[in-house]
Amino acid sequence: xxxxxxxxxxxxxxxxxxxxxxxxGCGPYPHTMKELLGLGHDVMxxxxxxxxxxxxxxxxxxxxxxxxxxxxxxxxxxxxxxxVFMESLLEHxxxxxKALAEGFRxxxxxxxxxxxxxxxxxxxxxxxxxxxxxxxxxxFPAIMKESFVFHHLxxxxxxxxxxxxxxxxxxxxxxxxxxGRRAGFSKFYSxxxxxxxxxxxxxxxxxxxxxxxxxxxxxxxRSVVLVLTHFGGNIYMLKRQE
Numbered sequence: 001x002x003x004x005x006x007x008x009x010x011x012x013x014x015x016x017x018x019x020x021x022x023x024x025g026c027g028p029y030p031h032t033m034k035e036l037l038g039l040g041h042d043v044m045x046x047x048x049x050x051x052x053x054x055x056x057x058x059x060x061x062x063x064x065x066x067x068x069x070x071x072x073x074x075x076x077x078x079x080x081x082x083x084v085f086m087e088s089l090l091e092h093x094x095x096x097x098k099a100l101a102e103g104f105r106x107x108x109x110x111x112x113x114x115x116x117x118x119x120x121x122x123x124x125x126x127x128x129x130x131x132x133x134x135x136x137x138x139x140f141p142a143i144m145k146e147s148f149v150f151h152h153l154x155x156x157x158x159x160x161x162x163x164x165x166x167x168x169x170x171x172x173x174x175x176x177x178x179x180g181r182r183a184g185f186s187k188f189y190s191x192x193x194x195x196x197x198x199x200x201x202x203x204x205x206x207x208x209x210x211x212x213x214x215x216x217x218x219x220x221x222r223s224v225v226l227v228l229t230h231f232g233g234n235i236y237m238l239k240r241q242e
Contacts, residue, residue, distance in 0.1 A: 001035040001036060004114075004234075005039070006196075007191065007194035008083060008112055008194075008236070010194050011112055011189065011236060011238060012082070012111070012112055012238075014082060014083070016040050019042070019081075019082035020042050020043075020080060020083075021041050021042065021044070021082070021085070022045070022046065022083070022106065023036075023043060023044070023045045023046070023084075023085045024071045024085065024086045024103070025046070025048070025088065025089035026052075026056050026066065027047065028051070028052040028055035028056055028059065029055065029056070030056050030059060032087065033045050034059070034060060037060075037065075043065065044065055044066075044067070044076075044081075045067070046066075046069050046075075047066060047067075047068060048068070048070050048071070053066055053068045071099045071103070072094065072095055072098040072102060073102065074102045074106055076106045077106075078105050078106060079106070079109065081106055081107055081111060082107070082110075082112075083111060083114065084106065084114070085114050085116075086099070086103065086117075087116045088116055089115075089117070090115055090117045091131070091168070091169045091171070092163075092167055092168070092169075093165075096179055097179070097182065100113075100183035101183050101184075103183070104185060104239060107239045108239070109239060109240065109242065110238075110240070111238075111239050112236055112239070113180075113185065113236070113239070114235075114236050114237075115176065115236075115237065117171055117176070117235075118130070118171055119138070119171065119172065119173075120139075121138075121172055121227055131160060131166065131167035132148060132152070132160050132166070132167070133158065133160070133161070134159060138170050149166055149168055152166055173226045176235050180237040183237075185238060186238055186239065187237075187238040188235060188238070189238070190226055190235060192212070192215060192216070192222075193216065195212055197209045
């Protein structure tokens with residue numbers, strides 16, 4: 001989490017303890033939230049499943065920071081948070097447009113929405129896709145995906161690990177950029193865009209440093225790397241300051 005915050009601080013000025021953070025879909029054991037609180041950040045969480053809300057409260061030992069609610073209709077005023085995390089959430093929502101519009105609404109101007117989600121182009125030799133117990137599911141055409149979702153919901157719930165909200169959205173980095181622009185976001189970054197060649201782990205390795213400089217400065221190489229590395233990786237959406 002420290003590394004994640006360093007990346008975000010390369011995008012926006014962030015004042016620990018003053019700027020507010022929201023985690024949407026914190027789950028029953030919000031480890032990320034606990035770590036951020038331990039680092040001195042002011043963090044709130046939103047969770048759609050009531051049993052998870054209670055578990056999260058017990059896990060944190062604090063009843064004031066976790067609320068029940070939907071990402072598509074958040075119970076917060078506009079421009080409340082400087083940073084919003086959506087971790088393993090967007091693939092499960094009913095409406096991606098509503099979810100991103102709400103993320104945009106509750107962000108301050110100049111704030112960042114950090115999304116961790118599925119990748120339609122993920123490749124695994126075994127066909128593992130992280131969501132459905134069907135090899136190479138993410139590569140199936142849309143109509144076949146819909147049939148498996150139907151079969152999971154009505155006949156064989158173990159297909160997606162008994163989830164009442166299976167992953168129904170599969171993204172690419174460019175697709176997420178398009179959805180983000182539709183919601184009003186202006187700039188988009190991957191993890192590799194926010195790596196710093198002066199970080200110790202990169203600085204001491206000349207090959208790593210050379211490759212990072214090359215990728216960050218060449219749009220063709222960057223696009224290839226994004227296809228190959230965006231295995232459910234991060235995308236950072238920036239809301240305009242003005």
